[in-house]
Amino acid sequence: MSTFAAVVLFAGVVAYAVLGGADYGAGFWDLTAGGAGRGARPRHLIDQTLAPVWEANHVWLIFCLVTLWTAFPAAFAAITTTLYLPLGLAVLGIVLRGTGFAFRKVVVRTEQQRVAGAAFAAASVITPLFLGAVAGALASGRVPAAGYGDPLHSWLTATSALGAVLAVLTCAFLAAVFLVAEARRRGEGELEAWFRRRARVVAAVTGAAALAGIAILRADAPRLFHQLLGPGLPLVLVSAGCGLAALLLPAAPPRLLQLLAVLAVAAVVLGWGVAQYPYLLGTHLPIGAAAAPGATLWALAVVASAAALLVLPAFALLFSLQQRGRLP
Amino acid sequence: MGDPWLGAPAVLAGGPSQLLPAREQMAFTLGFHIILVPFGVAFTFLMLLANYRGLRRGDADCLLLARRWSHVSAVLFAVGAVSGTVLSFELGLLWPGLMGRYGAAYGIPFAVEGLFFFLEAIFAAIYIYGWDRLPPWAHFWTGVPVVLSGIGGTLSVVAANAWMNRPGGITLRGGQVVAVRPLEVFFTGAFWYEALHMLLAAYIVAGFGVAGVYAAGQLRGRRDRYHRLGLAISFSVAAVASPAQILVGDVAAREVFRHEPVKFAAIEALTRTGTQVPERLGGVLVDGQLRYSLDVPSGASLLAGYRPSTRIRGLADFPADARPADHLVTVVHLAFDLMVGIGFALLALSAWFAWSWWRGRRIPEGRWLLRATAVSGALAVVALEAGWVVTEVGRQPWTVVGLLRTSDAVATSGNLWLFFAATLAIYAAVGAGTVLVLRLLSHRWRSRQVAAPGGAAGPGGPAGLGGAAGRGGPAGLGGTEPADSEVPYGPPADPGAAGGRA
Numbered sequence: 039m040s041t042f043a044a045v046v047l048f049a050g051v052v053a054y055a056v057l058g059g060a061d062y063g064a065g066f067w068d069l070t071a072g073g074a075g076r077g078a079r080p081r082h083l084i085d086q087t088l089a090p091v092w093e094a095n096h097v098w099l100i101f102c103l104v105t106l107w108t109a110f111p112a113a114f115a116a117i118t119t120t121l122y123l124p125l126g127l128a129v130l131g132i133v134l135r136g137t138g139f140a141f142r143k144v145v146v147r148t149e150q151q152r153v154a155g156a157a158f159a160a161a162s163v164i165t166p167l168f169l170g171a172v173a174g175a176l177a178s179g180r181v182p183a184a185g186y187g188d189p190l191h192s193w194l195t196a197t198s199a200l201g202a203v204l205a206v207l208t209c210a211f212l213a214a215v216f217l218v219a220e221a222r223r224r225g226e227g228e229l230e231a232w233f234r235r236r237a238r239v240v241a242a243v244t245g246a247a248a249l250a251g252i253a254i255l256r257a258d259a260p261r262l263f264h265q266l267l268g269p270g271l272p273l274v275l276v277s278a279g280c281g282l283a284a285l286l287l288p289a290a291p292p293r294l295l296q297l298l299a300v301l302a303v304a305a306v307v308l309g310w311g312v313a314q315y316p317y318l319l320g321t322h323l324p325i326g327a328a329a330a331p332g333a334t335l336w337a338l339a340v341v342a343s344a345a346a347l348l349v350l351p352a353f354a355l356l357f358s359l360q361q362r363g364r365l366p
Numbered sequence: 367m368g369d370p371w372l373g374a375p376a377v378l379a380g381g382p383s384q385l386l387p388a389r390e391q392m393a394f395t396l397g398f399h400i401i402l403v404p405f406g407v408a409f410t411f412l413m414l415l416a417n418y419r420g421l422r423r424g425d426a427d428c429l430l431l432a433r434r435w436s437h438v439s440a441v442l443f444a445v446g447a448v449s450g451t452v453l454s455f456e457l458g459l460l461w462p463g464l465m466g467r468y469g470a471a472y473g474i475p476f477a478v479e480g481l482f483f484f485l486e487a488i489f490a491a492i493y494i495y496g497w498d499r500l501p502p503w504a505h506f507w508t509g510v511p512v513v514l515s516g517i518g519g520t521l522s523v524v525a526a527n528a529w530m531n532r533p534g535g536i537t538l539r540g541g542q543v544v545a546v547r548p549l550e551v552f553f554t555g556a557f558w559y560e561a562l563h564m565l566l567a568a569y570i571v572a573g574f575g576v577a578g579v580y581a582a583g584q585l586r587g588r589r590d591r592y593h594r595l596g597l598a599i600s601f602s603v604a605a606v607a608s609p610a611q612i613l614v615g616d617v618a619a620r621e622v623f624r625h626e627p628v629k630f631a632a633i634e635a636l637t638r639t640g641t642q643v644p645e646r647l648g649g650v651l652v653d654g655q656l657r658y659s660l661d662v663p664s665g666a667s668l669l670a671g672y673r674p675s676t677r678i679r680g681l682a683d684f685p686a687d688a689r690p691a692d693h694l695v696t697v698v699h700l701a702f703d704l705m706v707g708i709g710f711a712l713l714a715l716s717a718w719f720a721w722s723w724w725r726g727r728r729i730p731e732g733r734w735l736l737r738a739t740a741v742s743g744a745l746a747v748v749a750l751e752a753g754w755v756v757t758e759v760g761r762q763p764w765t766v767v768g769l770l771r772t773s774d775a776v777a778t779s780g781n782l783w784l785f786f787a788a789t790l791a792i793y794a795a796v797g798a799g800t801v802l803v804l805r806l807l808s809h810r811w812r813s814r815q816v817a818a819p820g821g822a823a824g825p826g827g828p829a830g831l832g833g834a835a836g837r838g839g840p841a842g843l844g845g846t847e848p849a850d851s852e853v854p855y856g857p858p859a860d861p862g863a864a865g866g867r868a
Binding site: 109359 | 420428438439440443444445447448449450451452455456460461462463465466467468470473474476477479480481483484485487488489490491492494495496499500511540543544545546547550625767777778780786788789792793796799800802806807810846
């Protein structure tokens, strides 16, 4: 039962990495789109694409939090008392990202849009940076089971740096690919090419970072390294293959590109999960030992089933309406 | 920026030094978020009422109200979503002792809430961005799950709070939660009255808040049908909820008397146990004596048990380390009086409104009534905040009554003052931004109403800027024009706006 709860938790992490990640990545392209004149068209597309979905995607983070603290309460407290710096900075980033985006939609004066847009875009880069550092700290087993680990050395590490860089890059990659599809749907050839170029560049950079990451993990997180090359290897290969395919098929249909990108990111996050198994924290807190009493896990299973029955179809409706242009 | 925050852990470690900033931050962020809650929960109901009426009677004014309200709720929903996320993080960052020890029970209502939050976010997006693009009635129905999940979400979160006041459904062994009975955790004795009380509060705040905006508009001379409808729809909802709230509040107070005697003593600022306890309005607790209060003989005893002989336990009956400190007692006592006072004032306002509607057979427009309505929204917010002060401060020194002290729940690492300072700065910007953006929307709509009723791309002026969006200027970021159009359910105002320059 505790393994099931861990699977539910990790499903939430994957969903947030892919869906929330694409939203953060859109902010990355917003930040780098250039001045008010040059960047207006990509920003407009980003704005229109993100508006109806970002809040729903954001709820995956809440889902991860509530699942973690309900199913594995002690692990949650251990994480927050150790990684409070990156988590605190990430949550302030989340506030700026969301409100900056919502405000920018309403204001019309260029200087006001600049302030709100800067908050949105900068926070869209900073937030995944810190969340990636948190993931790195967790993956390399830097959080002690009793919590209150070293507040700096737990996450100012090579693995956390890798996590942070990969988080920002994969977000940007996902977003570029999603926006290619969106530009195609709207018949905006120029914008499609604009995002295609960026998707390829960032795919190449992400690949290079992942290669460098192999060396980093070997030195800094040997267990993760061995597990990724052991049970996690198929997923790592799927991720690498999909990333490579996205890079080498410059004229692929947007839908295929999207599928490849989602698979590449989902597989690498899943790979982390498989590498971590059967531990929740490092090699010192097994999933079973960290779990809440059985009845709590059953209650969570009921909630997760209800979510599968209600929330997933609702998401399908939201995305299909968006794809059919029923939401501006 | 990490270093100063970190401070010198050796010096800063140890609970008490972190207790104050943690409590201040929790109070501030919860107090901020709670203002937005009614607009996520109940404002959407007002929006649907206007939408329904608009569709049913082909009333363009009602549809315009619904559409504009959906714009306002889009902004407030975003601010509410992120400020709610802060609270989730804070449960771990500020109160790891609570989550680590009792997450297995306390977390369950939040897991349920997550489900409702998903549905609310998804359908709110479909509703807000679905104007013009979905068939009118289908569009209306996409709003219904928003209202229902708002109710479900409120019940879930309040269930968690109720559990802190009257914990149950767990078995402890050696301080560890070893068994959990989820239904008992969710439906504690405090659940129904607390949840209903908050739900009604949400409808009252949203109702009077919106009514206040339209009353102020009418006082400034905008007495058209649009403004009168905006006032009537929102006021009616608040006026129905107000008397119900007095009844639920009365039940809640008696439940607190029976099951949370310390909190009740703090509410009454009662130090000595006794019968024929007077209801003491106002006052300050000084050296164990309530001074400067207005007393109603035997009032408290009558309210608590219907007869003067009802015995009420005083604070002195409880050990000093199991009840709120004197200055907190004063805070709880005054907050309660403020909440109840405002509750009755709003009830009187509702009666006044109903009476003059009945007398005049039309939506009332008396100047004094409008003036009172204009301030009613702010008063309702004050009452909401005061109510939360009563239940949260009145529970001190406990986080979970009888099980966990707040000083044991708080984080002992880092320097929370710096986190609090950063949060204050960002929230100040967000609060100011919210007010600015809402005013901007209001100005834009007003100038449009004056300049070009019925025209999406108004002739120049601020209204015209919206229409420029599709043309790729800097204003292109706006992207609000189709939904901003003045013709509800018409064809999209400017096809180029959505399709860009294709």
